[in-house]
Amino acid sequence: MASKLLRRFRDSTLRRQRGPGPPEEPPEIAELEDDTEGLSVRLSGTLSLSEDSLGSEESDGTESRCIEDLNSSSLLTKQLREMWASTREHNLPIRLTFEVTEANVVKDVHAKYVMYTIYLLHSGQFDPSPAFISCRYSDLERLRKILRSRYPDEMSSVSFPHKRLHKNFTAQTIAKRSRAFEQFLGYVSSVPTLRQSPEFLCFFYLRDMQKAQHLTCTGLYQLALPLWMNCWRLQEKLCPVGPSTHRLLVLAGLVICHQEMDSLADAQAFSERAVLLFRDSQEQNVPFFISFLHAHIQLSWRVGVDKRNSEAALLRLQEAGHVTQNAPSLKETLIRETNQETT
Structure with missing residues (x-):
């Protein structure tokens, strides 16, 4: 052509x-359009x-x-x-x-x-x-x-x-x-x-997310991290904004892998993304929120970032009657979710 x-x-x-x-004669229509090779x-x-x-x-x-x-x-x-x-x-x-x-x-x-x-x-x-x-x-x-x-x-x-x-x-x-x-x-x-249908969304990231869950639960963080990152990018492009369970699991996986690989600044940044998702949403998964708050407070302290807002949010949840002490860690939450999917 x-x-x-x-x-x-x-x-x-x-x-x-x-x-x-x-x-000059105009070109034939077929010459311009019938060119699919x-x-x-x-x-x-x-x-x-x-x-x-x-x-x-x-x-x-x-x-x-x-x-x-x-x-x-x-x-x-x-x-x-x-x-x-x-x-x-x-x-x-x-x-x-x-x-x-x-x-x-x-x-x-x-x-x-x-x-x-x-x-x-x-x-x-x-x-x-x-x-x-x-x-x-x-x-x-x-x-x-x-x-x-x-x-x-x-x-x-x-x-x-x-x-x-x-x-x-x-x-x-x-x-x-x-x-x-x-x-x-x-x-x-x-x-x-x-x-926005679950069938369309899960087609893109669910398979890699399940692989990343199992790799993270078995301690293979370097293999799991690229899968978590691609899942996060897919969700950023496809999913509506909000703390859905799948989005929170991906953020938990990113925090865990970065933390275990001593990339504390990246771990803190992803934990902060999760905390902001909870704050901007009317519906809250409180146990998940508490786990992310604990992780965010700890990581912020280790990298020298202000953690007072998360500490205040944790105190409000405690005053509202929620149990904030001895809460499951992010990895424990991830393992629990993985076990529920395989049973």
Whole structure:
């Protein structure tokens, strides 16, 4: 497509130099619109296909031709840069976007499948902390079926790529599916009822959160910390503001891991986030609040930060009749929640 645009530009330039001539015929609609080969590669420029994805089934090489055309057209590159520079001068609306950045063919004893890496980031501004998930076609299809069964009206017109019997591992199929997944998730996140549904939220962070819980409870803090951090970034982008149980568990995991790894300033910062969540909410999980207050007071004292507000909040809870002495620690609370999920 890029090479066609470049040739048209050169032809029009030569005609202007030669003088007036017969008017140029408008391009055919099909030539501009029916160009879906390698669509994800050209649109985002970041989709990475593993070499295995081209090994088992033959590809027609469309994606590579698209990349070559795009690289060979310096004019088109310059135009894209100018367009991006002009958009930076305007205030763009901030919204959540999904981008498939990697697709790897995985072979195990039982099956062969494609694992997609999908990044969640805010458009309209620089996003310093994008979050990501890794999932299969079957995972996304399962999410679609659950949402359709529980929210039929909202999901009535949502499209989804069909299963195929052949050519599931070609670069062409993977690129088209990647684009379809981006559109599917983008639509679901744009509908408040779907975006705030437990099924949609848990799809993104629940699996990693459960892994991080078990790793933390067994003392594997270095392995658990990256999972907790990604869960926190996912929740920051997806979840409504408030001290939900899942959000508090993620904050507890972050405080525990940072504290055990002697990153006391980070542990104190996340404990303060939890305390502020409780203060800004009308509904309070008092036992959890007490555990976070104790952790915040201790960590603030160790890093030299003012802790008087938390001490005053703990005293108010005690005067209200709550037991604040010998309260469970954050790790004990995390272990209790983990045991409840496995029983």
